[in-house]
Amino acid sequence: MTAQPITDPALRSTLLDRVAFNADGLITAVAQDHATGEVLMLAWMNRAALDETLATGRVCYFSRSRKSLWRKGERSGQVQTLVDARLDCDGDAVLLLVEQKGVACHTGRRTCFYTALRPEGAVELMPPEIAPDVLYGA
Amino acid sequence: MTAQPITDPALRSTLLDRVAFNADGLITAVAQDHATGEVLMLAWMNRAALDETLATGRVCYFSRSRKSLWRKGERSGQVQTLVDARLDCDGDAVLLLVEQKGVACHTGRRTCFYTALRPEGAVELMPPEIAPDVLYGA
Numbered sequence: 001m002t003a004q005p006i007t008d009p010a011l012r013s014t015l016l017d018r019v020a021f022n023a024d025g026l027i028t029a030v031a032q033d034h035a036t037g038e039v040l041m042l043a044w045m046n047r048a049a050l051d052e053t054l055a056t057g058r059v060c061y062f063s064r065s066r067k068s069l070w071r072k073g074e075r076s077g078q079v080q081t082l083v084d085a086r087l088d089c090d091g092d093a094v095l096l097l098v099e100q101k102g103v104a105c106h107t108g109r110r111t112c113f114y115t116a117l118r119p120e121g122a123v124e125l126m127p128p129e130i131a132p133d134v135l136y137g138a
Numbered sequence: 139m140t141a142q143p144i145t146d147p148a149l150r151s152t153l154l155d156r157v158a159f160n161a162d163g164l165i166t167a168v169a170q171d172h173a174t175g176e177v178l179m180l181a182w183m184n185r186a187a188l189d190e191t192l193a194t195g196r197v198c199y200f201s202r203s204r205k206s207l208w209r210k211g212e213r214s215g216q217v218q219t220l221v222d223a224r225l226d227c228d229g230d231a232v233l234l235l236v237e238q239k240g241v242a243c244h245t246g247r248r249t250c251f252y253t254a255l256r257p258e259g260a261v262e263l264m265p266p267e268i269a270p271d272v273l274y275g276a
Contacts, residue, residue, distance in 0.1 A: 004257045030180065042168065087260075089243050095177050106227065114224070
């Protein structure tokens with residue numbers, strides 16, 4: 001079950017006009033595993049990134065550090081296939097239901113949210129499944 | 139199942155020192171229903187909001203429009219009780235597993251993410267469960 005790509009540029013443009021990009025032209029994007037419900041990561045999208053994601057069904061973010069489109073998994077192979085994109089009530093955040101290949105986190109963990117803040121301190125909930133140098137090359 | 143409040147201010151301070159607040163002193167917070175996995179809303183926290191949340195077990199955000207602490211549900215009664223707080227790998231986003239009383243969205247819907255972007259257009263996935271004027275007074 002993956003999203004049907006939205007092939008009509010005019011429809012994508014109409015949908016993108018509903019999005020309230022911030023002063024930097026960005027919205028927050030939350031990726032969630034469509035099957036397990038696990039929240040995988042949080043990143044950012046500009047209009048071009050969300051347009052590409054809707055057009056291709058492959059998740060593309062905007063890297064604030066590199067200031068360029070970031071096709072998730074282009075180096076690591078850990079791509080995200082879109083299942084559904086859902087805008088929030090004020091249009092400045094998008095929830096991406098995805099099919100995650102492998103792991104979402106650059107540390108090699110399934111999710112980036114692996115550090116729990118608890119009365120016993122900061123608890124690491126899971127070890128890496130893959131070494132980062134395997135993901136990205138040594 | 140709710141979080142044990144972290145009563146020790148020194149421990150909270152140590153945990154908060156792991157958080158990478160941005161230039162405005164904020165991090166992104168994603169609230170997820172701990173039982174169903176539904177992503178409910180996205181909001182912001184400053185250090186004081188996260189400190190209060192960890193200390194009390196009741197979720198408190200920072201309102202960027204009002205520039206003040208926003209104790210979720212203080213007007214509507216739709217409070218969020220913390221079950222677990224999880225920091226992401228680079229420390230600039232926090233996932234809050236919560237027990238949501240009633241609805242999370244100010245529109246009266248369970249979640250803020252109710253508008254799907256699909257080939258057939260923008261699809262509203264659910265109606266309000268409660269009228270906003272019941273939540274907030276007419």
